[in-house]
Amino acid sequence: MRLIKFLSIGLLVASLNVFASNYNILSGLKKSIISQDEKKNELNSDNLEKSWINSIKGSFSYSNSDAMSKNREETNTLSISINQPIFKSGGIYYAIKYANANRNFLRIITKNSEQTQIKTALLAILNIKKIDLQIQKQKLLIKNAKIDILRKKEQYKSGFLDSSYLNQAILSENSFQKGLIDMKSSKFDLIKTFKTYSDRDYKRVELPKFALLNESLFLKKSLAVLQKNSEIIKNNYLKKMTISSYLPTVSFTAGYYNIHDFGAKKYTAYGLNFTIPLFDLNRGRTIEIKKVEYLKSKLELQDTKRAEKENYDAVVNKIKLLKQKIAIAKSDMELYDSLLLSTEDSYKAGEKTIYDVDTLKNSKKTMSLDAKIFNIDIQASLLELYARMNGKI
Secondary structure, rough: OOHHHHHHHHHHHHHHHHEEEEEHHHHHHHHHHHHHHHHHHHHHHHHHHHHOOOOOOEEEEEEEEEEEEOOOOOEEEEEEEEEEEEOOHHHHHHHHHHHHHHHHHHHHHHHHHHHHHHHHHHHHHHHHHHHHOOOHHHHHHHHHHHHHHHHHHHHHHHOOOOOHHHHHHHHHHHHHHHHHHHHHHHHHHHHHHHHHHHOOOOOHOOOOOOOOOOOOHHHEHHHHHHHHHHHHHHHHHEEEEEEEOOOOOEEEEEEEEEEEEEOEEEEEEEEEEEEEEOOOHHHHHHHHHHHHHHHHHHHHHHHHHHHHHHHHHHHHHHHHHHHHHHHHHHHHHHHHHHHHHHHEEEEEEEEOOOOHHHHHHHHHHHHHHHHHHHHHHHHHHHHHHOEEEEEOO
């Protein structure tokens, strides 16, 4: 059991490291935007962490009046003062903790955005590779459709078939040709999507090889779960900050004053202020709102874990079905191998035509392409899973 767990962790680390290296798949502009978001988040968090520190205020006033006497009196007043809370019943501590919790919360949001962009770029490449295989398959189907037209044309000329069968074969080939055009158009759109996120040549990008990891590791790394956990911590400190704002506060006050009127006066003053809110009509409701937000975030965490588990299970089930399709494709290939051998022997004996041989060869190749397409679908499903996790990006 320990060995299985160790191997699962190894696969996860290896896959995440490969995924992490694809940070460079993003264009310089996209990376710059992410970098600016990170810088903005850090600066905002630094401001929030030090928001409890009040600013030092300076003021200067000048007045000129003759209201009290016949002579004009000039007064200049310069003052520098500070009123700094040094104790807020835990409010300062909780403010710092809240700021750091909010910092972590913002980092996860930015990471999620980054992962999504990398996933979009990588998924575009996977789908390009998939559509290239589908184009190859479509060309093989067109070849078989052309062979069918030749057969039916000969049978029509020989009087064995009426024109409706030939017409149906022509329409079928026509439909395959239109489908091929649509696929080429879809490939163009996928390349455009990739170029939206990256400056690189998609043909030279080395795609990561994802392996299925166990559920517990996925939930542990899930960005959605990590974000909700972070939000719980943030809301808890916000609740405590709110409660502390209705408790006693001790502040240090100091000031320097320079007054010029009839004479010059300079002096300093300092002291301590003790304040406590006596009555606030909304106090109870305000605190209750923060408690509700905290409890709600805990419930949302459970809901998020359940949703992420469903996402994981959906991917696992999809992969199981895709593996079944791969097994069917491989079984069909073996069947075509057997049919092809007997048909080639019959062709050499003059019992079958070259059309029969070529049709079976083309059909066998389509089965091989199907298996490759399903494998790409598996990687695309795993990519969706890994993009939801916190990697070293």
